Amino acid sequence: xxxxxxxxxxxxxxxxxxxxxxxxxxxxxxxxxxxxxxxxxxxxxxxxxxxxxxxxxxxxxxxxxxxxxxxxxxxxxxxxxxxxxxxxxxxxxxxxxxxxxxxxxxxxxxxxxxxxxxxxxxxxxxxxxxxxxxxxxxxxxxxxxxxxxxxxxxxxxxxxxxxxxxxxxxxxxxxxxxxxxxxxxxxxxxxxxxxxxxxxxxx
Amino acid sequence: xxxxxxxxxxxxxxxxxxxxxxxxxxxxxxxxxxxxxxxxxxxxxxxxxxxxxxxxxxxxxxxxxxxxxxxxxxxxxxxxxxxxxxxxxxxxxxxxxxxxxxxxxxxxxxxxxxxxxxxxxxxxxxxxxxxxxxxxxxxxxxxxxxxxxxxxxxxxxxxxxx
Numbered sequence: 001x002x003x004x005x006x007x008x009x010x011x012x013x014x015x016x017x018x019x020x021x022x023x024x025x026x027x028x029x030x031x032x033x034x035x036x037x038x039x040x041x042x043x044x045x046x047x048x049x050x051x052x053x054x055x056x057x058x059x060x061x062x063x064x065x066x067x068x069x070x071x072x073x074x075x076x077x078x079x080x081x082x083x084x085x086x087x088x089x090x091x092x093x094x095x096x097x098x099x100x101x102x103x104x105x106x107x108x109x110x111x112x113x114x115x116x117x118x119x120x121x122x123x124x125x126x127x128x129x130x131x132x133x134x135x136x137x138x139x140x141x142x143x144x145x146x147x148x149x150x151x152x153x154x155x156x157x158x159x160x161x162x163x164x165x166x167x168x169x170x171x172x173x174x175x176x177x178x179x180x181x182x183x184x185x186x187x188x189x190x191x192x193x194x195x196x197x198x199x200x201x202x203x
Numbered sequence: 204x205x206x207x208x209x210x211x212x213x214x215x216x217x218x219x220x221x222x223x224x225x226x227x228x229x230x231x232x233x234x235x236x237x238x239x240x241x242x243x244x245x246x247x248x249x250x251x252x253x254x255x256x257x258x259x260x261x262x263x264x265x266x267x268x269x270x271x272x273x274x275x276x277x278x279x280x281x282x283x284x285x286x287x288x289x290x291x292x293x294x295x296x297x298x299x300x301x302x303x304x305x306x307x308x309x310x311x312x313x314x315x316x317x318x319x320x321x322x323x324x325x326x327x328x329x330x331x332x333x334x335x336x337x338x339x340x341x342x343x344x345x346x347x348x349x350x351x352x353x354x355x356x357x358x359x360x361x362x363x364x365x
Contacts, residue, residue: 028233046354050211050323053243054234150233151356156348175329175348181229181358183324184348 027066027125028054031149033140033170034072036112043155043185044070044119051151056124065125066150070116071143072109072129073136137173144178152182211323213244216251216313216343218328219284226328226358227291236295244324246300248288249316251309252281310346317351326356 032047034040048068057065113129120127132139144152154171171184215230217223227248235242255274281304292300305312317325329344348355 050354053238171348172345175344175357179359179361181356183354183356185354186352 027057027064028150029067029069029148030055030151030153031069031071031140031144031147032116032153033136033155033174034070034112034116035136036108037155037157039155039157039185039187041115041119041155042187043153044116046185047153047183048120048123048125051153052123058124068120068125068127069143069147069149070113070120070127070129071140072112072131073139074105074109074131074133075136076134137170137177140170140174141178144180149180152178152180154182154184156184156186210243210245212247212320213324213326214247214249214313214316214320214322215326216249216309216316216328216347217284217288218250218309219280220328220330222328222330222360223284224287224291224328225360226326227288228295229358230326230356231291231295231297235297239296240298242297242299246297247316247320247322248285248292248300248302249313250281250284250288250302250304251312252277252304252306253309254307257308309343310350313343313347314351317353322353324354324356325351326358329357329359 028051030047030051032040032044034044055066055068057063109131117127117129130143132143140152140154152174154174156171157169171182175182175184213230213234215227217227234244235246255270255277285302285304288302292298303316305316313325313327316322325347327344327347330342344355344357348357
């Protein structure tokens with residue numbers, strides 16, 4: 001399976017006047033795995049809010065900010081298998097994705113990153129984006145190894161146990177195999193039966 | 204933001220393993236030590252002391268006599284764990300942390316503590332069990348990652364390679 005990495009670096013307001021960056025106060029390098037689901041966006045918002053203290057630059061003390069990497073993996077699913085004619089046995093995988101699908105994919109990725117970068121704007125942290133192709137769980141773990149990040153953040157669909165066994169869970173796999181600490185952001189609860197959902201949104 | 208008003212709450216679950224110690228140190232190093240005295244989170248350190256009965260299990264005849272000893276032993280372990288955690292906090296100049304010990308199953312205790320303190324973040328270490336051990340022994344970090352009502356951070360001790 002071909003895996004191909006296309007890294008796009010985008011700088012948002014990075015105040016990196018690093019005159020005296022204390023060694024032990026180094027801000028974290030955080031990687032956030034994104035897909036189009038709203039749990040991912042929620043995870044990014046949660047991370048940016050709660051980790052703000054440990055990743056953002058502090059202009060007052062000339063402390064350089066950390067690095068926030070947004071990674072999106074294009075799964076190479078079997079969507080690109082076209083049945084030919086009526087015979088099921090003649091299914092074959094098309095290696096080159098048809099142009100229209102490629103375009104659609106690029107558009108959705110651009111939209112995804114635009115939205116994500118919007119969330120990261122103004123938070124004083126250098127943000128970059130990364131697009132990978134392949135099996136999401138493995139690619140994310142590989143990316144973690146290669147870039148030596150301090151923390152991986154993933155959303156969680158909150159699947160029950162059975163669904164998780166069948167559909168597979170990226171967050172589960174990463175929790176077990178990623179080489180760095182992993183932060184799993186649970187989706188907020190839709191029903192407000194318990195009182196412990198929205199109280200920490202202080203800005 | 205982090206002054207005066209309520210700070211978000213972080214709960215760190217520990218046991219007597221090295222991985223737990225590593226997780227606590229890592230968390231304090233990254234999230235607390237550099238920001239003294241204005242820490243970004245309010246910290247609760249929680250140890251779940253296993254129930255003596257569940258620790259012994261159905262060991263057959265004589266189990267009842269062993270129970271008091273097992274219980275005392277477990278209490279000593281719990282005390283040691285908390286002492287060690289306090290020591291780590293002091294060495295990193297992190298004060299204001301609250302320490303709690305509960306008895307029972309670690310999984311449900313951690314989830315209950317999260318609810319009780321309305322925590323935003325639960326931090327646990329991970330023994331790094333393989334798939335089979337996980338299935339047999341169960342994994343607290345797995346359970347918490349799926350059932351806690353807040354985000355969960357699993358800190359693993361990196362294996363020493365090359």
